[in-house]
Amino acid sequence: QVQLQESGPGLVKPSQTLSLTCTVSGGSISSGSYYWSWIRQPAGKGLEWIGRIYTSGSTNYNPSLKSRVTISVDTSKNQFSLKLSSVTAADTAVYYCARLHPTRNYYYYYMDVWGKGTTVTVSS
């Protein structure tokens, strides 16, 4: 059974770059037609999709974050990563990674497996 685990610094200074990694276990990140995604949730608030990546390296980002986000994949390590630049206090949140499962036509994808999340605080 595939499991995802987020890792990275829990505290980032304003204006710096937030960097997180999601490690996939229980299966190869390259097997199947999955996308891999990042989502975040500020304390007490709702969920915001950040972006997704395919193992080919193809990416899509939330337009509201696109100018600051980079998602990459390292298939040799079975990992994918998130970088969010120029962070402010508004980027303080729990960050989740998730697997995107294809629908039958392989055109649409839904989030079927989630990591437990990691809390990132932006503060000096």
Place this chain on the structure above:
Amino acid sequence: EIVMTQSPATLSVSPGERATLSCRASQSVSSNLAWYQQKPGQAPRLLIYGASTRATGIPARFSGSGSGTEFTLTISSLQSEDFAVYYCQQYNNWPPEYTFGQGTKLEIK
């Protein structure tokens, strides 16, 4: 951007009773709609995808319905472990931009 609106924000129901949660999309998302359950301190868990298909291991008391812009999640007989926050999410648009509703908190009456 497709805006997802859930109602009510909070729903108070007694154990054993039925709960009905609603989700509306600002434009048609066909059947590309998922429901997630989130308990405090935990990640969301997929309950329903394709508007009405239960995910693996989800009890039959959870059911989803709807298409287009109006969707419903029904929990037929509430168990203690069902009290949580529920989110709907669309995955229909291109380029992809997954958007979530603001959540419905299901609490014990």
